[in-house]
Amino acid sequence: MAEIIKKICGVIEGLIVTVIGLYMGLLVLFGDYWRFLNPKFKWLTGATAVILIVIGSVATIVPNKRPSYSRIIVFLLFVRILSVGNLEISLTPRIHSDTGASRLTVDGAEYIKINLAELYMLTEKKEPNKMDTHYVVRGMVKRSRALDDLGQFALVRNAVFCCLADSVAMGFRVLYDGSEELADGQWVEVYATLSALTQGLPDPEFQSEGLHLTLLSESYGLTPSKIVSIEEPEIPFMFDFKEQEPYAY
Secondary structure, three states: OHHHHHHHHHHHHHHHHHHHHHHHHHHHHOOOHHHOEOHHHHHHHHHHHHHHHHHHHHHHHOOOOOOOHHHHHHHHHHHHHHHHOOOOOOOOOOOOOOOOOOEEEEOOEEEEEOOHHHHHHHHHHOOHHHOOOOEEEEEEEEOOHHHHHOOEEEEEEEEOOOEHHHOEEEEEEEEOOOHHHOOOOOEEEEEEEEEEOOOOOOOOOOOOOOOOOEEEOOOEEEEEEEEEEOOOOOOOOEOOOOOOOOOOO
């Protein structure tokens, strides 16, 4: 009887490992992977999923003769945590970056599409041939009394370098007298040029929900020629950061 129980427990161990591997594989192929990690790590998660499925399948067919009951409990708790994650499966893999043309023309002016993190890094390098160019960026409006008093609002978007735990809100002050027309948290597309900021500006005094760090450029702001209200992107975070066109946008 004891041998039968050990065999059943060994099979359970193998099945749990297989389920975890299948979950990871489905997440890579069809799920909202970006809610967990930067999509650039899909290959690593996919490879791990294959290894777990193989190990779990072998362990199910040839069960471990000395299963660990504590290990089974830990595995079951992990599967429970995964189920709480509410994996969303779609038959169409999601795309996290813009795939259209890298430039567009609006009111006779040509704008380069770029995301806020890429533009932030561009201003840090201060490349002469890129500072007097027209750019279009998109992000979330953040307002505060300190910004309103200056005729500004902040345009920010969360940048994810590894996982959501290390995400940082990055953006710019937008020099716009009509800031009161925009709601805090509203998503907009801003067509603008870069403008040098006066040094020693007061703290913008706003916080990005769920984030401990916000990076606003201290050297440059955006002077808009046009601001368009848009829907929040299906994937609101920035994952790709390029130094040349076409930018990730």
